[in-house]
Amino acid sequence: MVEYTQVTMPGVIEVTRPVAVGEGVVRADEDVAVGAEIAPAGRPLRAQDLGMLAAAGVTEVAVHARPRVAIVSTGDEVVPPDTERLSPGQVRDATASALAAMVTEAGGEPSPRGIVTDDAEALAKTLQAALHDCDLVVVSAGSSVGARDQTAEAVESLGAPGVYCHGLAIKPGKPTLLAECDGVPVIGLPGNPLSALVVFRMVGLPVLRRVAGITVTPRSRPPRRRCRGEVASAAGRLDVVQVQLSDGPERIATPLFGFSALLSLLTSADGYVVIPEAATGLDAGSTVTVTMYR
């Protein structure tokens, strides 16, 4: 170390502390050996991976492109968020903005396609265009039965193999459609914004990650908390329960309830708890695993 040297005459230094052979020297291959893997395929590059690549002089790597995700809203009753006054029966499109934010946060590129009215031809045309230039297509369906069937029909007409299932054993989010048309996954979400956002987090984000080439599962596991209050749940159905964590050092999880149409359930939540299909609910005081919102 230069701290332990002094210049005695020009070009000559005195070393004032004993030094062992190799001390303070880093071998060229000490941080990463020749031929060693610097960053594994299938895992998003982290800050330290980029640092290591830079240290090794690697300034270009082949990566998966950020997946483009088409976001299609449907429903005669749905109007753009900037609509000042609503007519009776109208709702502003809350789902598209929230989905776009979730896609961005997960590393994708949202491609909003606006609102399509309940017209089979218009929907098929919009979906066709979306399939053409996106890696994943998400449709938030109109909330009426007819509109839902219409989405299924439109998707079925777009390409093989078509609709895998229409309905999931999950609450909220039962009327979810999963399909694939000519290699592009298509997800039909419920018209209810809360249900749509819960299902997209549970089902859509894993599909997005797969499309993005992410195959390495993170080793993280959400923290466990004590649960205040009991929650009923039907066996054979996955229940997603929104929770708020208390301010105290224990951070007890309190389940939030409410009419499932309401987004305020999500905006006031800190995270959520999943009650598995086999369980019939949570007992008060039981320990739960809370996945936190960012």
Add this chain to the structure above:
Amino acid sequence: MVEYTQVTMPGVIEVTRPVAVGEGVVRADEDVAVGAEIAPAGRPLRAQDLGMLAAAGVTEVAVHARPRVAIVSTGDEVVPPDTERLSPGQVRDATASALAAMVTEAGGEPSPRGIVTDDAEALAKTLQAALHDCDLVVVSAGSSVGARDQTAEAVESLGAPGVYCHGLAIKPGKPTLLAECDGVPVIGLPGNPLSALVVFRMVGLPVLRRVAGITVTPRSRPPRRRCRGEVASAAGRLDVVQVQLSDGPERIATPLFGFSALLSLLTSADGYVVIPEAATGLDAGSTVTVTMYR
């Protein structure tokens, strides 16, 4: 629900199930009351917050700008990452790329300023320009003693109140400089890339969040794990220990050791454990809190 109606003659429907007053109707103020707070100030907008704002017809909100973070590398020995062949004593700049990624991940906008040689005047000029158009200035100092002193001198000359401290009781990362010049925080990081990245995560990111206007502390708390192997630590010093989590269901945390100059310690880590100042180490089998890398 439309499912429980049928059209009996044009303009007339039959309701086939009993309906209570108000059933299936959402009041205009049921999701969010007039005058209620939709999203709290000081917390980054989440997907569901954007959904709720859209539902309420709020398409513009005043937010803090993403903080611009100048990243200045210094040191005669530091060369750009795209340098193919290194001369003896040279190292490629690993820190700047990794810092830029950390800044982006935390919601800031990195503004890389390149590499400044160990020249007091050039450094002062670069820092002056960075202070002028950035909200936070980060300097990764040259690793020699002289270079470090030079950074402190340059920072001191830039504005009041100047240097707060030069040296932190943390390992790795001791030679860290914290300063403020005319309202802009300046952080001088150690020249060692590993130390620089650890300290920036521990000290720089909280400053970045504060500059970004984030005042709401997340309620999340990292998960606790069992620790394999003991770790020694000096009392009076914060120790940041990189850990790897096992693949098994228990996800046991194994501390990673190695010569502290090596970035591979960070690239092979899943997260880190902080040993507080008061502690003198970790016993094997003790329970630790692991903060995960994304």
